[in-house]
Amino acid sequence: MTTPGEGWKTPELRAAEAQVDARFKQAQDLANRLRDTPLPPVPPVDFAAIARQVERAAQERDAPEQLKALKRKVDAGEFTWEDVVSGKAAQDPDVQAMQQENVNKMKQAFQMLREGMAADEIMAAQDPRRHRDDGDENPPDVFTEDKW
Template sequence: MTTPDDGWKTAELRAAEAQVDARAKEAQDLANRLKATPLPPIPPADFKAIAQQVERAAQERDAPAQLKALKRKVDAGEFTWEDVVSGKVAGDPDVQAMQQENVAKMKQAFQLLQEGLTADEIMQAQRPHRGPVDDDGDQLDPGIFTEDKW
């Protein structure tokens, strides 16, 4: 970074410029190594298996409203679950609503991670509750008579 008229530069400024030059060279060397490093191939997504998981989730009685809306469209033959998970119908308003719900959950999960919760705690917090639970967190059948119903 020296020029013919750089006599005005202090020793500290010259040292700082030398550090910048060294870091820039390190960054360029790293970029060159990364370009030369082959990446492992990305396995193709198994849209059929993912679609089956989404379909099972949509059949749950406590499925989110957005997922139930998609199920009605799939049941009506407007598109398939594979169309949904592969992105073929990403422009559909109900697909977009479901994606927005998922983005909101991811943002919430990220915030909880920053607050120190574990992944298991976050998953438990985001899991829909299907009814009353006992002291151990196990689901109870809503038809079971328990002391708290006296």
Template sequence: MTTPNDSWKSAELRAAEAQVDARFKEAQDLANRLKETPLPPVPPVDFKAIAQQVERAAQERDAPEQLKALKRKVDAGEFTWEDVVSGKAAQDPDVQAMQQENVNKMKQAFQMLQEGMTAEEIMEAQRPRRDGDDDDQLDPDIFTEDKW
């Protein structure tokens, strides 16, 4: 970064310029190494299997409303579950609403991680609740050891 007429520069400025030059060279070297590094092949995505999982989730009694809206459209033949999970139906407002809900859950999970919660605690906090769900009350039809 030196020029023929840089006598006006202080020693501190020259040292800072030298550091910038060194970091720039390191960045260029790293970029060149990365260009030469072969990447592993990306495994194919099994959209059919993912679509089947989403379809099963949509059939659950306590499925989110966004998923139920998509199920109605799939049932009406507007698109398929594979279209939904592969992105072919990404412009549909109901698909976008479901995606936004997923983004909101990811943001919430990230916040919970930053607050120190464990993955198990986050999953439990985000578990869909059924009407009348009470963590202190078990379903009376469930046989547990304390009912012996």
């Protein structure tokens, strides 16, 4: 890689340049192989089914506040649940707040995985309802006749 006027380069710099050139060639070769590798077709997403799941979750009494805000907008006709899950309503501030909450939970779950926690432990940590052991599906502040 020596050209006129490069006599000032030290052997270490020349070795570093050679490594960069080699890595760049490897990256180009990999990119070429990937470009020639056919990808499997992406299955269609059933947005309607996902929308039904989100709608059911929004109807729960203990649904997150962000989801309740979306339910109010869907009930008001501003958009549909399918608009929410398909991304058509992505510019809405309440949709963005819900997405940010989901991203925060994913980051938290990833950190817990890195710390060695098992998937069921992570799910229990992120949803306190999952690890109550009193045998009651209602939150502790909801009193039913069997709690008297």
